Amino acid sequence: MKKHIFMAILLFCLTTFAETAVPATSSPSPSSTPGDEITPVSMKGAETISYREGTNAMNLFVYKPEGWKVADRRPALVYFFGGGWTKGTPLKSASWGSWAAKQGMVGIVPDYRTKNRFGTSPLESVADGRAAFNWVVEHASELGIDPAKIVVGGNSAGGHVALWTAITKTPPGSDSDEAPKVKPAGLFLSSAVTDTSTATGYTPSRFGANAQALSPVHHLDEKMPSVLMFHAEDDKLVKYSTAVTLQKKLTASGNVCDLITAPQGGHNFSSEVPEWKTKVRKQFEQFLKNEQLLPVVP
Numbered sequence: 112m113k114k115h116i117f118m119a120i121l122l123f124c125l126t127t128f129a130e131t132a133v134p135a136t137s138s139p140s141p142s143s144t145p146g147d148e149i150t151p152v153s154m155k156g157a158e159t160i161s162y163r164e165g166t167n168a169m170n171l172f173v174y175k176p177e178g179w180k181v182a183d184r185r186p187a188l189v190y191f192f193g194g195g196w197t198k199g200t201p202l203k204s205a206s207w208g209s210w211a212a213k214q215g216m217v218g219i220v221p222d223y224r225t226k227n228r229f230g231t232s233p234l235e236s237v238a239d240g241r242a243a244f245n246w247v248v249e250h251a252s253e254l255g256i257d258p259a260k261i262v263v264g265g266n267s268a269g270g271h272v273a274l275w276t277a278i279t280k281t282p283p284g285s286d287s288d289e290a291p292k293v294k295p296a297g298l299f300l301s302s303a304v305t306d307t308s309t310a311t312g313y314t315p316s317r318f319g320a321n322a323q324a325l326s327p328v329h330h331l332d333e334k335m336p337s338v339l340m341f342h343a344e345d346d347k348l349v350k351y352s353t354a355v356t357l358q359k360k361l362t363a364s365g366n367v368c369d370l371i372t373a374p375q376g377g378h379n380f381s382s383e384v385p386e387w388k389t390k391v392r393k394q395f396e397q398f399l400k401n402e403q404l405l406p407v408v409p
Contacts, residue, residue, distance in 0.1 A: 156212075157205070157220065162242060169221070170222050181253065184409065191273050192269050197225055197227055199269075204220040207264065215405075216407060221239070222239075240275060240276055241285050261295055263298055267301070267303065273298060276291055280330050297338070301341045305327050306328045308329060337401075343372070349378060
């Protein structure tokens with residue numbers, strides 16, 4: 112009798128365990144780990160368009176201004192999010208896309224591959240940025256924009272990606288067919304990574320043997336777009352000195368580069384010192400006026 116009772120209890124325990132245990136081969140759902148990033152397939156107020164299909168498919172998000180028509184030849188802002196080529200999604204750039212649309216421009220926020228979401232390196236981030244810009248230029252008429260009036264911007268690593276849309280030389284990991292056929296009308300950089308070289312650059316180890324080959328300041332074209340650059344003097348992550356070096360190199364070769372220094376705050380100065388968010392936008396608006404991109408005349 113005792114043996115039968117023991118066997119019944121054992122059978123019950125084994126059955127319960129089998130029903131509740133998770134098989135060793137199963138994987139957690141994407142949202143099961145705090146901090147997981149989800150690749151957005153849509154963004155409020157924007158149209159989702161694929162700039163690459165099939166292998167390594169990737170989208171960009173287009174914010175159209177009120178009164179937009181396909182026959183327009185409006186200026187555009189293409190803005191890349193930051194995150195050290197490791198984290199971040201286009202959602203971080205949504206405010207710039209919608210801001211551009213409110214100015215009468217077409218705001219374009221591309222996605223690109225990052226380590227957390229795609230297991231990739233900065234080389235793929237740069238390749239995607241160049242591909243996205245190239246796609247926008249080639250489809251300008253469909254987007255109602257003037258291909259000669261596309262400003263490219265970015266924050267931190269997004270600034271690094273933005274710079275590579277203006278450099279003719281094809282870096283390792285990129286397709287030579289996607290080299291810029293038309294230069295951006297201007298570059299707008301905030302706390303940007305401009306140097307990734309082993310000697311003086313930001314986290315060259317992430318690039319391996321390609322650290323200098325992916326360093327924008329070492330591969331600038333003789334003629335570059337006008338640059339508006341913001342950087343905090345006390346940036347502990349991306350050194351302020353790298354911004355100064357880029358400015359000096361650009362101006363020495365006859366190009367235009369305005370470096371605006373934030374005396375307070377660090378790498379995220381516009382969040383840490385709120386009034387800088389307003390200052391940055393006002394200065395950028397003036398930059399667009401100086402480049403005859405605002406006010407918009409469709």
